[in-house]
Amino acid sequence: MDQIQYEIIPNANLSNIYFDSVELMKSGVxxxxxxxxxxxxxxVQCHDLLNFSDAIQQINTRGFAQCSCGKKAYTKQDLRKDIRGFVRExxxxxxxxxxxxEGIWTHKYQRKKIYTDTICNTQQNNEHKHFIRELYNKYHNMNSISTLIKNLGFSGSYYDFWAYCLLDxxxxxxxxxxxxxxxxACYELTSLLWYQKNCEQNRQDVEMVRNINDQSIIFHCYYPGCENKIDISTLPHMLDRLFIDQELLEILNSAPSIQFKFQYDLKKNEFKKDFQNKDLYIQDISKNFDDATYKSIMIQIQSIxxxxxxxxxxxxxxxQKYQVRKINLCDPLNLKQVEFPVRCIKCPDFxxxxxxxxxxAYFFKEKKTQNRSTSIQCPICKNILQTSTGQLNSLIYFDQNIISRMFKDSSINDNKLFDYDGKQYMLQEFLSKQKFSKKSYTQILKQKKDxxxxxxxxVKFSSLKCTVNPNRRLQYPLIIKNCKKNSYIDFESFYEKLVxxxxxxxxxxxQLCRCQEYCSINPVKKFTTSVFYHEALGEALQQLRKDNVFPEKFKYNFEEGKFILVYQKQQNSETDSGIDRTIINEGRFNVGFIDLLTDQEYQEAFQPRIVMGMQQQLISMSQNIVGNLHAVHTAEGLEINVDEEVERINKDANQDLKNYQFKVVSMMVDMRDEEIRINRGQVRSLNYQQQ
Structure with missing residues (x-):
């Protein structure tokens, strides 16, 4: 009877939960x-919950049921099913x-904070505080995954769908x-939001913006053959053209979080739920696992x-991310191809x-058959792993490098060897992201006069030799940010240095360049922030290579796409204008290699936090440097009132200085490269506790 009554009481209202996690079980219970x-x-976070039967009994005996927070329910109509009661199914x-x-439940994200923060950022926009909910409500079954699969007219019995984002x-x-x-095929929402944020900060990229007067950021669908494209420059524009597939979301939620592959039965017109059955990889280790053990195995897999x-x-x-390797994807335990690659923390072979x-599953089998609850021999490297908790959580780890490339490349042969071309992956990152874009270059060039x-x-390009290896012709020219000399490094030479x-x-x-002004005293310590692809020069060199021409210097007309060779006899009559370096010094660099960057303390300082039950956010910090000079730190970066201070100094200069036409033209502030540390502690309030 209690179960029937419990089913008919309303669900708790989750619409005011913007972004939080809920623990449904503890240790599988x-x-x-x-x-x-x-x-x-x-x-959401409270574990001290009422049982429905106890709540009804309290109402019948003392006239009300009291929640752990102090709030009371005087009748059954005042009760609600907690999220753990109706989401579990x-x-x-x-x-x-x-x-x-925003009241929508999903699996817990397993991504870096820089991606999940994009959801918080949409909620800080008052005009689009419910951006995720609005995307969710735009769903219509005519656009569902089932409809799209049926419209393909596929002739087989099953259609395999892999739940991987087209973008990354x-x-x-x-x-x-x-x-x-x-x-x-579709996209992961946080991937699109991160892409939009990254594009907005790098609007000069030729692949993102149509022209200098058009602020659109055009995103072309990544699916092969699809010509669909949308403007993602603002959240309203994205809201006009995107929606969340509710049917697919329900399918993903109903499966284990590690499930990537789903089969659609074309005869029954529904997705198979065979992921509810026992996994074959686990059964290969032992077919004798009882339900409780199997459940423990799956829980530990998801936890890891x-x-x-x-x-x-x-x-x-x-x-290891950008090394050239041959990876053995043959599982040492069942000889099948690895789909979810892990290794132990002691494994020396990546x-x-x-x-x-x-x-x-092997660990659980060893615990049962060999009575090993505190140790296991790694099946890969044969090292002994000790565990005081009886779990593998801190002893093995998921290799994100392999999983991110396995389904992008089809270079896995019959022997289950995967040709992992890290060199090509790095080059692609330079060419597509880590660069000084041609668009930015030509926009600045159009404003320059002789x-x-x-x-x-x-633009005249000279000294077209790799500074690391002068005997190598430039093919993919890299430049060092802040280098005072027109130094170019070919990607091949740079990669050899990393090797x-x-x-x-x-x-x-x-030491990639030895110019006295900068590089000699500032060698490259982190290439993710200092080495970039010169896209404009790179495209000019490509055109020269097509014509089988390899000059030591040349002029290139970017407006007409034509080059002019500079011959030896012209060298004395012309001097290098240095316009190439001038343009680079004035422009912005597009940043790639995001996965190599960690979550910075600086950025974390400006993220929303829950303090005493309320969401708080640090908007800015002001720092007095000297006198009237102030620095203001925000999530976007650092702003210093240099121009105001220069104007004030000139205005306040005494008459003697003015007689000599003294004038401050500019001012430079040299900030030390130190972390901003945020104090951490506890907040106590007697008044808050009594509420």
Whole structure:
């Protein structure tokens, strides 16, 4: 009877939960049966919940049921099902933690903070505080994944759908589609939001902006053959053309968070729910696991995937990320191809791995058959791993480098060897992201005039030799930010330097250029912020190569796309104008290699925080440098009132200085490269506790 009554009471209102996580189970056990709260409560983090039967009994005996927060329910109509009571049936039985975003529940994100922060950023916009909910409400079943699959006219029995984002191939948590796209493949919402944010900060990129007067940021659908494109310059524009696929979201929620592959039955017109059955990789290790053990295995698998990597492991993976390797994807336990690559923290060989399902199942089998609850021999490297908790959480880790490339490349042969071309991956990152864009270059060039007051149309490029290896012709020219000399490094030479130091730049840095003004005293210590692809020069060199011409210097007309060779006899009559370096010094660099960057303390300082139950956010910090000179720190960066101070000094100059026509033209502030540290502690309030 209680179960029937519990089912008919309303669900708690989750619409005011903007972004939070909820623990459904603890160690695989429900926190409370039939969890109940009052109509005025929303307890996302609270574990001290009422049981429905106890709540009814309290109402019948003393006239009210009291929640742990102090709020009361005087009748059954004042009771609500807690989120743990009605969300549980929407998720796989092994799911322990879910997240709620504007009242919409999903699997917990397993991404870096820089991506999940994009959701918080949309909620800070008062005009679009419910951006996610609005995308969710735009869904219509005519645009659902089932409809799109059926419209393909596929003739087989099943259609395989892989839940990977078209943009960056990560596992989709919130499936987002572009209106009018006709393919089942779609995007992860946080990937699109991060892309939009990154584009907005780099509007000069030729692939992002149509022309200098048009502020649109055009995003072309990544699906092969799809010509759909949308403007993502603002949230309203994105809202016009995007929506969340509710049907696919429900499918993803109902499966384990590690499930990537889904099969659509074309005869029954529905997705198979075979992920509710026992996984074959686990059964390969033992077919005798009882339901309780199998459940424990799946819970531990999800727990390992959701863990953040330690700084030490992350640094090791970063070191391997752009190396050329052959990776053995043959699982040492069942000889199948690895789909979810893991290895232990002691494994010295990053070219071998095992599937997380067989690895964890093997650990449980060893515990049962060999009575090993505190140790295991790694099936990959044979090292002994000790565990005081009886779990593998801190002993094995997920290799994100491999999983991110396995489904982008099809270079896995019959022997389950994966040709991991890290060199090509790095080059692609330079060419597409880590660059001084041609668009930015030509926009600045159009504003430049020569000594005669004529607009400059041609740029002279000289010293076209790689500073690291002068015998190498430039093919993909890289430049060093802040270098005072027109120094170019060919990508091939730069990559060779990284190979020499095993992709771990020494403490004293890499000496890629020896100009006295900057590079000699500032060697490259972090290439992600100092080395960039020169896209304008690179495209000019490509055109020369097509014509099989390899000059030591030339002029290039970017407006007409024509080049002029500079012959030896012209050298004495012309001097290098240095316009190339001038343009670079005035422009902005587009940043790539995002996955190599950590979450900075500086950015974290400006993120929303929950303090005493209220969301608080630091907007800016003011710092007095000297006198009337102030620095204001915001999430976008640093602003110093240099111009105001220069004007004030000139205005306040005494008469003697004015007689000599004294005038301050500019001022430079040299800030030390130190972290801004935010104090952490506790906030106590007697008044708050009594409320």
């Amino acid at each position: 429900d926190l409370v049966q039939q969890p109940t709260i009052t109509k005025d409560c929303v307890h 929407k998720f796989h039985s092994f799911t322990q933690i879910v997240q709620v975003i 191939k990560i596992k989709i948590t919130i499936p987002t589609r572009i209106i009018n796209c006709q393919h089942p 995937i959701q863990l953040n990597l330690s700084e030490q492991i992350q640094n090791k993976l970063n070191q 070219n071998r791995c095992a599937d997380i399902r067989s690895y964890v 000594s005669n007051g004529e607009f400059i149309k041609e 020499e130091c095993q992709f771990q730049i020494p403490a004293d840095g890499l």
